[in-house]
Amino acid sequence: MTKIRAPSGGGTSPSGARAEAAEKPVERIGRRASSLDVARAAGVSQSAVSRTFAPGAAVSEHTRAKVKAAAEKLGYKPNALASSIITKRSRIIALVVGDIENPTYSKIVNLFSLHFQARGYHVLLFSLKSDDNADYAIDELLKYRVDGVLLTAATLSEAMAQACARLGAPVLLYNRYARHSGVSAVRVDNQSAGASVADLFARLGFRRIGFVAGSGIDETSRDREQGFVDRLKTLGLSLAVRAQGDYSFASGQAAMHALWAGEVRPDAIFLASDMMAFGAISTARIELGLSVPGDVSIVGFDDLPQAVWPVFDLTTVRQPQVAMTDAAAELLLAKIASQEQRARTILMPGDLIVRGSTPPIPA
Amino acid sequence: MTKIRAPSGGGTSPSGARAEAAEKPVERIGRRASSLDVARAAGVSQSAVSRTFAPGAAVSEHTRAKVKAAAEKLGYKPNALASSIITKRSRIIALVVGDIENPTYSKIVNLFSLHFQARGYHVLLFSLKSDDNADYAIDELLKYRVDGVLLTAATLSEAMAQACARLGAPVLLYNRYARHSGVSAVRVDNQSAGASVADLFARLGFRRIGFVAGSGIDETSRDREQGFVDRLKTLGLSLAVRAQGDYSFASGQAAMHALWAGEVRPDAIFLASDMMAFGAISTARIELGLSVPGDVSIVGFDDLPQAVWPVFDLTTVRQPQVAMTDAAAELLLAKIASQEQRARTILMPGDLIVRGSTPPIPA
DNA sequence: GACTAAACTGCATATGTATGCAACGGTAAA
DNA sequence: TTTACCGTTGCATACATATGCAGTTTAGTC
Numbered sequence A, B: 001m002t003k004i005r006a007p008s009g010g011g012t013s014p015s016g017a018r019a020e021a022a023e024k025p026v027e028r029i030g031r032r033a034s035s036l037d038v039a040r041a042a043g044v045s046q047s048a049v050s051r052t053f054a055p056g057a058a059v060s061e062h063t064r065a066k067v068k069a070a071a072e073k074l075g076y077k078p079n080a081l082a083s084s085i086i087t088k089r090s091r092i093i094a095l096v097v098g099d100i101e102n103p104t105y106s107k108i109v110n111l112f113s114l115h116f117q118a119r120g121y122h123v124l125l126f127s128l129k130s131d132d133n134a135d136y137a138i139d140e141l142l143k144y145r146v147d148g149v150l151l152t153a154a155t156l157s158e159a160m161a162q163a164c165a166r167l168g169a170p171v172l173l174y175n176r177y178a179r180h181s182g183v184s185a186v187r188v189d190n191q192s193a194g195a196s197v198a199d200l201f202a203r204l205g206f207r208r209i210g211f212v213a214g215s216g217i218d219e220t221s222r223d224r225e226q227g228f229v230d231r232l233k234t235l236g237l238s239l240a241v242r243a244q245g246d247y248s249f250a251s252g253q254a255a256m257h258a259l260w261a262g263e264v265r266p267d268a269i270f271l272a273s274d275m276m277a278f279g280a281i282s283t284a285r286i287e288l289g290l291s292v293p294g295d296v297s298i299v300g301f302d303d304l305p306q307a308v309w310p311v312f313d314l315t316t317v318r319q320p321q322v323a324m325t326d327a328a329a330e331l332l333l334a335k336i337a338s339q340e341q342r343a344r345t346i347l348m349p350g351d352l353i354v355r356g357s358t359p360p361i362p363a
Numbered sequence C: 001g002a003c004t005a006a007a008c009t010g011c012a013t014a015t016g017t018a019t020g021c022a023a024c025g026g027t028a029a030a
Numbered sequence D: 001t002t003t004a005c006c007g008t009t010g011c012a013t014a015c016a017t018a019t020g021c022a023g024t025t026t027a028g029t030c
Helices: A035-042 A046-053 A061-074 A080-087 A103-118 A135-143 A158-167 A190-203 A219-234 A249-261 A274-287 A321-338 B035-042 B046-053 B061-074 B080-087 B103-118 B135-143 B158-167 B190-203 B219-234 B249-261 B274-287 B321-338
Strands: A002-005 A092-097 A122-127 A148-152 A171-174 A184-188 A209-213 A239-244 A268-271 A297-302 A315-318 A345-348 A351-354 B002-005 B092-097 B122-127 B148-152 B171-174 B184-188 B209-213 B239-244 B268-271 B297-302 B315-318 B345-348 B351-354
Touching: A035 A046, A035 A061, A046 A061, A080 B080, A092 A103, A092 A135, A103 A122, A103 A148, A103 A321, A103 B103, A103 B122, A122 A135, A122 B103, A135 A158, A148 A321, A171 A321, A184 A190, A184 A321, A190 A219, A190 A268, A190 A297, A190 A315, A190 A351, A209 A219, A209 A249, A219 A239, A239 A249, A249 A268, A249 A274, A268 A274, A274 A297, A321 A345, B035 B046, B035 B061, B046 B061, B092 B103, B092 B135, B103 B122, B103 B148, B103 B321, B122 B135, B135 B158, B148 B321, B171 B321, B184 B190, B184 B321, B190 B219, B190 B268, B190 B297, B190 B315, B190 B351, B209 B219, B209 B249, B219 B239, B239 B249, B249 B268, B249 B274, B268 B274, B274 B297, B321 B345
Parallel strands: A092 A122, A092 A148, A148 A171, A171 A184, A184 A345, A209 A239, A209 A268, A268 A297, A297 A315, B092 B122, B092 B148, B148 B171, B171 B184, B184 B345, B209 B239, B209 B268, B268 B297, B297 B315
Antiparallel strands: A002 B351, A122 B122, A315 A351, A351 B002, B315 B351
């Protein structure tokens, strides 16, 4: 790989960045207008202003119009922070994300964000570095009096789960296991999904079956494997080879190399993530010169957008993201509304999407 | 594509979701402890509590210890919302994102989020549906008294730019053009980057050169094209063919088909995004049976993680994301700290990353 | 026109925290 | 011992809004 620095215009300022001409400054208001300012301007009480902007409050059309006009002129927007103090509702949801660069999670962030916005809530984002645990974020978000907490791809310590429950912030785990009291969860049914891949392999007549785990520790990969292996056993089959990855493309490449170098070369491999499956297909075709699915069949998990790319055309298990995020958001909002504290776990079924990285299913 | 529903355990609840057993409820505190509660418990004044949690305030070690102990016992966390009202600093940054599912932007979101967290700020996320403009989000975020606004991949109306400036919320545009007064911007130098691709093509001796635009309207694609075409002209070359895409994989596929079906078949194509370049390579290799770079060279823009995948091995222009987001975040924080209203635009140079989708550079 | 009910309005107070100010105590200097 | 000073502390108030309550206006009915 060669790296060439692109020519950059002037290059006088530090780090090669170039600053363009400044523009004329804009006059600034000394202080943001308050409801009292608007009240005075409109010749009404502060209460009237408050009620004008509170949905469903008792104000006449006449005063409402006066208030709106004055507010418009002063550039007044209700202060959501001040209002939150009194109502004890911030309409803020904390979204704690482990690895937003993972396409699966960035999609989730988007879906949650849109869903909550549509319901009048806003998302306060907490990104964790991969090796962090969530405790610091939890501590921080509690200061902002968030109405609810969505944890995805992060581990929650028992202490913090208790803290949230005690302090009244409902917590929902997304695709994580709720091991703590008072914490609900929504996740895909990894075991059943794993089993459905076993069914597919059986139907296609594979005998030397491989699995590549995504992580040695998390339950997600473990459940996919367990559902897969258990169903294989039920069908009179067994796992011939196994490798350990870390959900990444590179680890999929490495796993493919390792499995192909082993004594038993698999005729079908189930990998715990699409990313790893992409790596495996890439290595199989380009580096090992194999045909997929001619020499080896590949199945992934997630159904990332890239799965439909002709270079992969990957058979995979689709997580019903929209349904799952909708269910999670609504469950959280329901807990917020009802102060319901009972913990629930909702399992959503995955869909097996059969594409060209496995042979056609015999009729 | 066949779609098979995975078997899902019981399936008694609606939509096939399964709910697991409920757990024991956790006892809830009636009310979150306030600084006054802590003060009473510690036998000090409310001021002392406030000062204990304010960095750099005058409190003796003795009272600080008493307060900390009481706070711990009551589960007290300072209310950041209440504090924001007084200090007029919410320590919240609004991040307005157009399309977070686009990997470029999800990376940006992560980088901003981490950067601001490290500086004691938090990110309030506003996702826009692709066809929205940012006005609704701006209106909403002003209610939360955010300290600053980061707009990425969204258009800002003149009215809202004025509103933000008047109301004192510094606005920064990321990879967008600041056409409004009082609004700063950080973006990659698209023109110079386009020129560097022209340089590369000239050095490699290409004669039938193509360009695929990402959008008919936005300046990003237009600048890349202009810098590219202008430099070609300087080098005695010219654009032979051109197609119009929309930054997506599918539009890259379509563009490749269109260009190859045309009268002049290009020997090198520069596409305004990696996504389109992936589509073009995919179509060239798999559908048209071409060799890349043997029959046609492909260059993209962004340097997405997938660019290094062996199936693509894409020559592309890297946006210095980390440097750009760092610069943007610091510029915004500086504006917040100084109340500086002068608008600046910072251009960052892109790096041409030469990989295997173009032939080796002759020595 | 009188009466009743409903709709509306403003007053007063509450929310949880920051901070200027004055008071207090102790130490060091004179 | 007096004075000055600094480090602490608490009081009182401010921040911007929501809301119960009582008073006032309006509409509705006879």
